[in-house]
Amino acid sequence: MDEEGRQHFPNHAQASEELWRSIGGNEEVATLIGMDMDIHLLKGDQVEAFASRKEAATLLLAGLKARDSR
Numbered sequence: 001m002d003e004e005g006r007q008h009f010p011n012h013a014q015a016s017e018e019l020w021r022s023i024g025g026n027e028e029v030a031t032l033i034g035m036d037m038d039i040h041l042l043k044g045d046q047v048e049a050f051a052s053r054k055e056a057a058t059l060l061l062a063g064l065k066a067r068d069s070r
Helices: 012-022 027-034 044-051 056-068
Strands: none
Touching: 012 027, 027 056, 044 056
16 A cells, blocks of 8 residues: 555466466466556657557557556
């Protein structure tokens, strides 16, 4: 919990990816789960590299939806 009472789960994407794999989840989905926070933590100098990833559109849409649901 931070000073404002908000809960945080550091490394939750990696923990979720590992859990998904451990229960026999699809490998492509596991990879996307592991990249879940990438769009949220993106810095300006990383945009070009992010945009060149094959998963970029999927991660962008998921990130926009997550932001919309707050």
